[in-house]
Amino acid sequence: MTVRGMSRRGLMGGGAGALAAVTLGSTAAAPPAAAAPRAEPEWREGTSANGWKVLAEADTEEYLVEGSGVTVRLAPGDPSVLLLHVARRFHYEIDALRAGDLQGHGTSRLVSHPFESNHLSGTAMNIRPRAYPLGVGGGLYPAELVVIRDILAELDGTVAWGGDLPTPKESHFAIALPPTHPKTKRVARTIRGWNADPGKGAGATDAFAPDRRARATTFARRDSRQ
Template identity: 55%
Template sequence: MGDLTRRRFAGATVGVAGAAALGSLLPAGQAVAVTGAGAGSWTEDTTGNGWPLLEEAESFTIEGSDQEVRLAGGDAAVVLLHVARRFHYEIDRLRDGDVQGWVGERRISTEYESNYLSGTAIAIRPRAYPVGVKDGLYPNEVVVVRDILAELDGVVRWGGDFTPAKESHFEIGVKPGHPRLKGVARKILGWEEGPGDQGAGATDAFDPGRRSRARSFARRAA
């Protein structure tokens, strides 16, 4: 078993154990508002990032793969699909079960996981990179993640920066209708409609200029 496989297997084991522990702590049907670390059922009408809960969500295909994910439509979907595409092209190929989007089950372990309920967050390989586990990604993979965050101008936040961390988690970090969200989505759509030399699949996250901008952005965001 290679090093990468061992790391992901270890993460999956932690995730399963954590889920089992969560189930043993809460009586069935108990509803509590989760406001930080802990576990319970989300009781609000909007999720942690200010978006409304959805009864159901549209399914989108992640370009370049045969995987689908359910998300809120519009600009939020444009941005989150771009994150998933870049992961697929630049970190590792997405396989069955790798991407979680919208869920209807209100049972969560941290406040930021409520954002799945509005279709405004995705988890890429959540069993490999569960809540509370850090340093699951290799340094070169973190370079790509940091480049994505800088490219999207803070519209997307990464769970690796949260406490507790969840490195599989990416969420819309602004409220519905925010002008920055609209601007970033418009930029991504322009790349998709352009000649194909920009955007996901055509980006070099290791370009010195991009790395410098990503580091500067990370310092400002911190």
């Protein structure tokens, strides 16, 4: 995981050395004055950055992630179908979800970046935001990244991942297309079919199969050029 070129693991491993350097340096010169915290802008639009309507909490629903006992509040309909598929696959193929691991719909209009406004419409979800915070990349192990790339390819561009954003947030997944885009409905319909048919979808996928690896690689290259 990198913060402007430094890995999160490196930061953790080198914490003691960094602390020592600060302690030694403090005898030579006083530290600079702390900068005032930057105020987060308020999102004033009636729709979130991805074009979906901002919702009150009463207009969203609490959904259980299959097999986990963990719930997340999302917009009903296609957005919840797609984002729950992401959460299920994370739970089955990367690591078991626990209480507090998911953040969905939110009502605070204070956002650090426009993509965070997607929580206002219930069309975004964070998975373990403390482990994968804003502005930090490279936090996933190679095998975990294979699964993430397979999920994104499987959802055919209907869900965007925060790890691909200029300011990364690897915990963040959001509906990528506006409400009227036909692909959103088509892919959600496919996921619903898998959910109704035992042996398909989340829990029955091998992200490391050669054909899926090839598809995910092709999709990632194509998506990066768009």
